[in-house]
Amino acid sequence: MALVYSCCFWFSLRLAGILIGLWSIMHATIVLILSIIAYKQPQNVKQQIEHWMKTFDLTYIVGFLETFKEDPQKFLTFLMIINIFYIMLCLVYIYGALKCNNALMVVFILVELARLFILTNLVTVGLLILKNNTMDIGLLIGASVACSFILLGLYYLWLCAANLPILINEMERDEHIATINRLQKLLESKNTSFQELGYEDDFYRRDMFSITRNKLNNPIRNSWNFLK
Numbered sequence: 001m002a003l004v005y006s007c008c009f010w011f012s013l014r015l016a017g018i019l020i021g022l023w024s025i026m027h028a029t030i031v032l033i034l035s036i037i038a039y040k041q042p043q044n045v046k047q048q049i050e051h052w053m054k055t056f057d058l059t060y061i062v063g064f065l066e067t068f069k070e071d072p073q074k075f076l077t078f079l080m081i082i083n084i085f086y087i088m089l090c091l092v093y094i095y096g097a098l099k100c101n102n103a104l105m106v107v108f109i110l111v112e113l114a115r116l117f118i119l120t121n122l123v124t125v126g127l128l129i130l131k132n133n134t135m136d137i138g139l140l141i142g143a144s145v146a147c148s149f150i151l152l153g154l155y156y157l158w159l160c161a162a163n164l165p166i167l168i169n170e171m172e173r174d175e176h177i178a179t180i181n182r183l184q185k186l187l188e189s190k191n192t193s194f195q196e197l198g199y200e201d202d203f204y205r206r207d208m209f210s211i212t213r214n215k216l217n218n219p220i221r222n223s224w225n226f227l228k
Contacts, residue, residue, distance in 0.1 A: 007160040017097035017105070017164045020157050021090045024112070028090065032083040039076040046072060057132040060125050086111065093161070102165035109162045116154055123147045 007016030038045050049069045052058060058065060068075050089108045096104025127144055134140060 007157075013160055013164045013167050014097055014100070016157075016160045018094050020161045021094035021097065021108075023157075025087055025090045028083045028086045032080055032087075035076050035080045035083065039073055039080070042072050045069075045076075056129070058129060059132065060128055086115075097164060100168050102168055105161075105165050109158070109165075112158055112161065116151075116158055119154070120151055123151060 007013060011019070046069050049065050049072075053062065053065060089111055093105050093108035096102070096108075127140075127147065130143055131140055
């Protein structure tokens, strides 16, 4: 059962899915461009990391920064590959939303959920680093509230994107049920009309919906029976 049937009380889930895919592509493109710029300037990246490590208290990520500083191009290459793969998944999801194809949307939904978990951890670590490097309680509270609302909005958009395949399944199921109901009503009306003419229901089912082997294989015998 779908949890939401529209996005922001205005957009349909299909249109919202397309917009979410485009929005994700824009984010991934920005990260990809920044990664390419940093890849071309490895020395500047190392100097910037050393400056951050000397200026701020980066207790929670010191080990990662030291590893990253040893070979920044290796990590940046990996980051670029991930972003390119993510952009391709976004395009596949957009095409799946246009064609209402659930199989094309599942991978993006799972990858997007994993990305949100990673982003949540990064935001948490960032807030802890901010807490260790500032005495401004107002700044810390404001940053925490802002990050919480941003993450809440991202999870809501993911929920809308994840509910699109569920809504498509529900619509297909409702269409099947409606088709079966129409066929049942049609059969009931046909049965009623034939009974009014004096035909039995078994005769209708046998002669109107099935052709016996004798009728198919023995046309001469059928003609003779008709003349008799």
